[in-house]
Amino acid sequence: MARAREVRGLRCEEPFRTAAGKIIWTRFEELISFREAVLESKGDGDRAEAVHDMRVASRRVRAALELFEDVFPRRQFTAMLRDVKTLADSLGSVRDLDVMIERLEKSRRSRIGAQRVVLDGIVADLRAELAGARQDLATAIEDLEASDFPRRFAAFVAQSTT
């Protein structure tokens, strides 16, 4: 798991409100930095790693938003949190399947014949489900971009924290 990026210029003595802007914006930049790797990685391993990193980043954005909730106007906050949650859920669906497939395949090596056959069947089903989840994730990212999410998010953070 990628370590959270340092929040530059963050000081403990500064007002909670301005700290919120620095933290949330750093976490958001971190989140969108994984976009290309998630959508364009060719190998399964690279893509799985990118999805994992982006999912963790999305959770950090969500956690930051929830912690700094009091800084933002209620309605805008709810809408932004919902968008982040949509993305996080799509990433989570892919990641959970990646993890499960990896675990089952690892477990397969030490199993007897009958159990291997069962595991092969389960993995095949999960792979089919994974293909659908990946497509849903790509759609979720494209939908957010089509709704100008990065710009809206930047404006949302800037308006309340500067």
Added chain:
Amino acid sequence: MARARNIRGIKVKAPLRDNARRIVDRRLDELLSWRDALGDPSAVRRLHDMRIAAKRLRYALEMFEVCFPLVKPSLKGLTDIQERIGDIHDLDVMTGLMRTRLQAFDREAERAAVEIMSSATSRRESSIRLRTLLSGQGRDRARLGLLGLIAGNLTERDRKFVELQTRWGGTALDAFAAELRMAVAPPQEADGTPAEEDSAHADIVESPRLAAEAR
């Protein structure tokens, strides 16, 4: 998943450090509120909620680490809790997948039994055919494979749960909480002198156990 609890008393114009202390305190309380899951292996849902609470606390600590440099050991502890419960959760999910498949076998057998009962011309015939059906199921490799996998998962889960209990049961979480509260306490409080005006830490003073530890 349990929703994160609201943190009351946040003052957006007050320094980050003061609010961060309050947040960490609240998130820690949330984690501790799920501790009874450590005493009940069947508390799948509560154990999951405990993992999420550990994750929320860890993210908060990561965010505010700049204010509380002494929280590093707590971060490691939280990662350990998350990983241990995560392993158990993965086993639960896998077992669920396998049980669903096993139930499909049972539904298939039920349908075959219904067909036998409706078409047999005598009780003796239906009895023989049902026995044949059951013995056929007993030899079904896929069914045997599933049963073996489920049993293996449940055994591993039991072992991992005992390991979790051993590491974090008893007073281990209390010690973790006390260490974390000290790491985020104002300097005079960390020295052993209670801070009178810090309401975020009121529970440290109010808790007889923690007060005794502080003495």
